[in-house]
Amino acid sequence: MASETIALNEIAAGYRTIGERLHGWVTTVDHKRLGIMYIIYALMMLVIGGIEATIMRIQLMVPHNNFVSPEVFNRMFTMHGTTMIFFVAMPLVFGFGTYLIPLMVGARDMAFPRLNALSFWFTAFGGLLLYFSFIGGTGLYGAGNAPDVGWFAYAPLTAKVFSQGHSTDFWSLALLVSGFGSIGTAVNFITTIISMRCPGMTLGKMPLLAWLNLVMAGLVILAVSPLTAAQIMLSIDRYLGGHFFDTQAGGSAVLWMHFFWIFGHPEVYVLVIPCFAFASEIIPVFSRKPIFGYPVMVAATVAIGFISMSVWAHHMFAVGMTSYGNTFFTVTTMIISVPTGIKIFNWIGTMWGGKIQFKAPMLFCIAFLFQFLIAGLTGIMLSASPFNWQLTGSYFVVAHFHYVIVGAILVTIFGAFYYWFPKMTGRMYNETLAQWHFWLFVIGFHLTFDFMHVPGMLGMPRRIYTYEPGRGWEIWNLIVSVGAVVQGIAILIFVFNLLWSMFKGEPAGNDPWDAWTLEWSTSSPPPDYNFATIPVVQSRRPLWDLKHPEDPDWKYE
């Protein structure tokens, strides 16, 4: 009788018009729907940012190319950087966090569901503001178009005299608005993790994903707020005639650099810590072992959070700080690699002696380990200020941070997509296509970003729109561009796999990976209320306890 009623309800649900469904999505405060909207929004922005990258790579493929004008090239790298950081990477990690945190701590929703929706729409409209600049950036002056000041928008490029029209204003407002969204989400994450855990889940029994997102949210609060303040100052300069960054009136262009990088460097950790979290959930499940060194993982993450607040000026060695300043930021930057290295050893320790299953999520996590290690090593090279003076502002730096953001962050997010896709949609992805995606993407990634280090060491500066032949840069740029095409094909396979599997994939069941955290205890996709009864946990792996009542974890923890 009950199942008949449910079936009837489902038929009734099926008759909802598209308008009604759309209304349901726009007005929702459900963390699962908001999480999915974040992710879809970020995927759309990923395609746009990818097109911008492709335009740049076509332009740089051969010397003296005239594919785009210098002005358009400047807009492309500005929009590419801004889009990828603020409207792809941030919404992706926030989307997964919004979706997963309540499920993993055994709650029915976030602590503040309406704030959650508000934060999403702030982020979404921030992105729209940024892209509206293509239309509205011209403004009354008839000058400008999309922003062209670079993603860190150094003064005095952003001064009214050098950036007429409204393009820089759109850039600034977009970051201000999406910054409010980020702060709102961070407040929500912290409150959910501290105040909404299900009975029995003490801080020491939380899944690592919750712990790492707690640290990430703390970093957002401390790091995104300075960016918000700096954007307010920039707007005061541009609209009210203030002098914060106006060197003519005694203001300081270097102050903007400090304010931007106080945000900018912790931001890298804001993005990578959730990816550490994905790896810390995926690697144990596919190694069939509990995570190695849980308390050390937590401690290392907290240490990274603290140290990351004191490394920002390693972006500014070439500015001319005192030798004390250079030494301080060199040392802190080298120190932060210690807790990061501890984490890598812990993941390897988790795999050591495990029965490793090389499914797509695990493959991406293994690629993450290798690539993140190399990214960290070039990071240590760049942290030495004399070396940095030589290579700052070159393609070596571009290769280094793309190694972090693509090689570590994006790759782990791909792993997270495949791992939680069955939970979000109720269907399995196609493993063959996923393996194709993996190998093509890894090959394309290494073609692009391994070889990008070389022109940097040969002296090719970043952000140039073309170059002379005969400097030894041509072959490297050609390889880099070819790699970009391979990555593009891999991402098309990925998107096709997601779309196809969403409708045609095999039903996944509640727990396709035989995993141990709470989200796998509910149906796929989870019902609106997540859990029929609020779970009670006794260990870090509640589903292990459930599946192995003869040998539960809580006996040993």
Add this chain to the structure above:
Amino acid sequence: MSSAAIPDLPAKTPAKIDWNLPSRGRVGMFSLIAAESAIFTIFVVAYIFYIGKSASGPQPKDVLELPVFISICLLSSSLTIHLAVRALRRLEPAGFKFWWIVTLILGTIFLVGTGREWHHLIYDRGLTVSTNLFGTTYYSLVGLHAFHVTAGLIAILTVAILALIGKVEFEYHEKLDVFSLYWHFVDVVWVIVFTVVYIVGR
């Protein structure tokens, strides 16, 4: 929309777990205060960095006067909002209304005082945001604080109206307690702004 049975987790708790977590409101408000503190820190740093760097006049020591009276008003409003919430918790609606409206009046006096100070600076002294670095940093730091006071006063006014028509009852004391954290924060920020702008910077 799956109709599959949702498995329950084991309810075989060894003993009834004593499970108390911090209240959502307080944790959320403390997180927000942390974010706001970071924003104010950046503005304070900019103010201190630019002390004495203005290319032209007027300088702070020529035009600024200590706003002692309105500062006392704002700081005492922290005490009165505390008394108001305590009265509500002790089921004394009359005391709540009295102290709450006193808070509203004290906050308004502060805001009016700031407005008068700005009017004086703009029309009598010719100091605006665009005059020099002092003007830029002064109006943005004090203005950011005044903006927070304004936001708080709008909330206090809303609650005051609801209290006068008898809609604020005992059950709201926790929420108002959380709000009072914000108001205390605004007061603490004023202590810092006062020190930096009117004592160190003068």
